[in-house]
Each structure stands twice: as structure tokens, then as C-alpha cells.
Amino acid sequence: MDNGSNQGGVATLGGEGRAAYEVLVRSHYRQVFAVCLGMLTNVHDAEDAAQETMLRGLVKRPDRDDQGFRCWIVRVARNLCIDLLRKRKRPRPPAEEPAVQLRQDVNALYDLEQAMGRLPMELRLPLLMYYFDGRSAANIAESLSVSHATACQRLRAARRQLHDLMTEGTGK
């Protein structure tokens, strides 16, 4: 399992190395955060995990191009979240984040967050990545190292199950 061990050249620590790494951080942070959120379902846990992922990346990142780095750092994030979920032993209930004040959509948004938390992780992850990362199935396929057809199939299943969860008990 690739958990961030150094397979290639180690990034140079120090001001210059860190400054270069900050550029990578700014390019890839949102996607790493989306992966962590998709797996952990809680914004605060996701932020902690994304930060830990990026810190590991600073010390251990292999000497890869931008695209290679993206796939690698996403893998590091996924492995880190898997470790965190194992430590939790059982999944937490869906996150209780502060309610957002979005006019009449407040309840609908709350229902959506609850439904997202109940989606299986293998569907929640690509769905969140889709909305965080330019609504592109191709990006998801690349980041998760699956075929384009698989990414599309998971998105479809995620949308259908999400709708079922959103309308559960309403008969719609």
C-alpha cells in the first residue's frame, strides 16, 4: 500500500522547496479535501486529514510531474482516510455541521447532507469529487485510477441512490 513512503527523489526542504510545494498545495488542495470529505463525511475531520496528507507530501513526495503528483497525493489521502476509518472502528453518524443560512433551501440542504452521509463511500467519493473538481468524469477516473466507464457508472449509481435517500418515505 502506498501510504506516502518515498519512492523517488525527496523534495528539498527549506524555503525554496516549501515555496515550490505551496504552488502544488494550492493546485491540488481542493481535490485532496474533497477526497477526505467524501471518505470521512465531516468537514473538520476532512480538513485535518487533508492537512496531514499535504504535510506527508511535503516530506515524502516523489519527483513526479503535476499530473503524477495529483494521482499520488490522492492515493496518500485515501490511504490515510482508510487508516482513520479503521481506527474509528465504526462509522460515525453523518456530520452535524452548522446549518447554512440559504433561504428556503436550508432544510433541503440539511436533508442533502444527511443523505450524502448515508451513501456508500464508493459512491459518495466520486460524487463529491465530481462537484469539487470541475464536474468532470474524466478527472475522477484519472484520480481514482478507474476507467471512464466505471467513473460514469458510479456517478449514475450515486445520483440514483442519493435521490432514493432524499425521497425516502415520501412516496416520490
Added chain:
Amino acid sequence: MSTHCDDYRNLIADAVTGTLDTALSRQLEEHLAACADCRGYYEALKREDLLLGQLVEKIDEDMTGRQQRLVNALKHHEHKQTQRPLKWRFTMI
């Protein structure tokens, strides 16, 4: 809902996520024109699509703050590296 409609609901989910090809889009449009239940399903998925967009916008509100906290953590990490005793640093080489 017929099995026929269930197949179209797969196409509806694909259409909402923008992964449906042109030929199937036309086929879906024809079905939607004739089936009120599937039209309702399509509208519901479109509404949920908007909500998903709003949810991400809400989470995104603090994304700059999160990135800044991370950058600060990176600086702190670097500072700790340079503050380690010389002897310890030699053992890392």
C-alpha cells in the same frame, strides 16, 4: 414504474451529470415528452444537482482559510525541522 422507465432513469442520471451521449440524449428527450413520471424524476434530479452545487459552495466558503491554515502548518513544520538539534539532524542524513 416500468422496466422501460427504469432504463430511462439511468439515462436521466447520466444526463444530469453530463455523461450522456448525443444520440441517447435525443432518445431521452422523446421519452420525457411522453412520460410525466420520468419528467418529474428528471426535474427532481436537476433540483438535487443545484443543491449539490450549493452544498459545495457552502463548504468552499472557507477553502481559502483552510489553505492558509495548511500553508501556516507547512511553515511551522519547516521551522521545527530547522530547530532540531544538530546531532539529530546528522543522524537523519
